Amino acid sequence: MNLLERDGELARLCGMAADVRRGVGGVALVSGPVASGKSALLHAFARRLAGGPAAHPARQRLPGGGPAGLLPGGPAVLLAATASRAERPVRLGVVRQLLAAAPLPAPARARAAALAASVAPDARVDAVVLHELGGLLLGLSRRGGLVVLVDDVHETDPESAWCLLFLARRAVAHGVLLVLADRSPTPAPHPRFHAELRRRPDLAQLRLAPLSPAAARRLLADRGVPTAERFVTRCHQLGGGSPALVTAVADDLAQDDGDGSLPTYRQALLHCLHRSDPEVVAVARALAVLPDGAPTQTVGALSRLDGHAVAAALRALAETGLVHGGGFRHPAARAAILDDLGHAGRADLRRRAAGLTPPGAPDDGPTGGPGGGAGGRSGDAPGAGPGDAPGVRAAALSAAERRVGALAAGGLSNREISRRLHVTVSTVEQHLTRVYRKLGVRRRGDLPGRLRRDADPPRRPSGTPPDIPRTPAAGPVP
Incomplete structure (x- = not known):
């Protein structure tokens, strides 16, 4: 994904990294909805620290692939890990990623492996073990500073979250920069973790805003699409300001075959949806089956969620750029979700919806x-x-x-x-x-x-007086 309109956030992270080289650490929380460019920002930041794509190609493994190593131009250490919902049950899963790539001396590496192996799948983890693991990571800052990047931190396992807080509490004094990418606005699975992070006075919060129409214009120009206002407006509005969706619409406009099916947009939309929480997916599917303007109570009954959960899911869908005003931004979104359900899934959802809505829901x-x-x-x-x-x-x-x-x-x-x-x-x-x-x-x-x-107009029965005309409201005639 192109890094569009994120120069300010990247410059701020680079400034914090410069402070680390002077021995002053900090914590940065990069937040935004699904597909808002958080991973792309962390990736660009890691490349900037590592001196660009050409620097140390054998050692440069970036977020999503466990980057590690000494940074050029100084002895500061860069570590990165990516949490995931599938690996959340793995205890210390994120910490294991960081330790596996850490340039630890042989005795420290052996001790880290022994500590991780001592954590039983179902037993309570001793705080002393977590403290020692955090200390091993903290010791890397003695090389001249430590930069730790964790993507999708909201999916972190509880034990790794504890170790990350261990680093955050000591970041300023020990020259550690902790950069965490967090998804919003869905509820956090670790409320205490997020509460402690957000109350820190030294926390740098980087909230990624939706892309502007200027970004859509640039994407269209890069693809050779006319940048007339109607194309720019269509690209920006259909994408809802989401970098992933706006880019997908630009790709579709560049390859338009006249049928208006938006295949790249449909694929990107499903990608965004399946990275969301299950409650968000359930509400999106309910919206796809129900007619436009269905009441929130009906959406909740079909998705089997209470009103609070439905409201949170609708808010997440709106911030992601998938819906606007309670409905999808383009009919291709509804079609993509219905197709993704499969015949059996559509049939089951429609059977349940039949008793909730009058005839007229979208056909199968x-x-x-x-x-x-x-x-x-x-x-x-x-x-x-x-x-x-x-x-x-x-x-x-x-x-x-x-x-x-x-x-x-x-x-x-x-x-x-x-x-x-x-x-x-x-x-x-x-x-x-x-x-x-x-x-x-x-x-x-x-x-x-x-x-x-x-x-x-209906015929008026004979002898019925005509209607009294009402003064029209001020404003343009529709």
């Missing part, structure tokens, strides 16, 4: 829905029939449903509509399914007459 899968396939012009609406309540006026349709219904009534195929509106064929089919059900029609050929009839 990329190939379902009216039109008999991706490019069909005619066909019955699946599920439309005597059980669906006819007689709903066209005014009950959403703006998107009215647009799709009008184009279908005008004779355009599903694929032609998708290209006209820059949405996926699956989205067109889902909208048409809702239009059919709301209007109580069974075939595409019935749409023109029904839409035209509902557009006519």
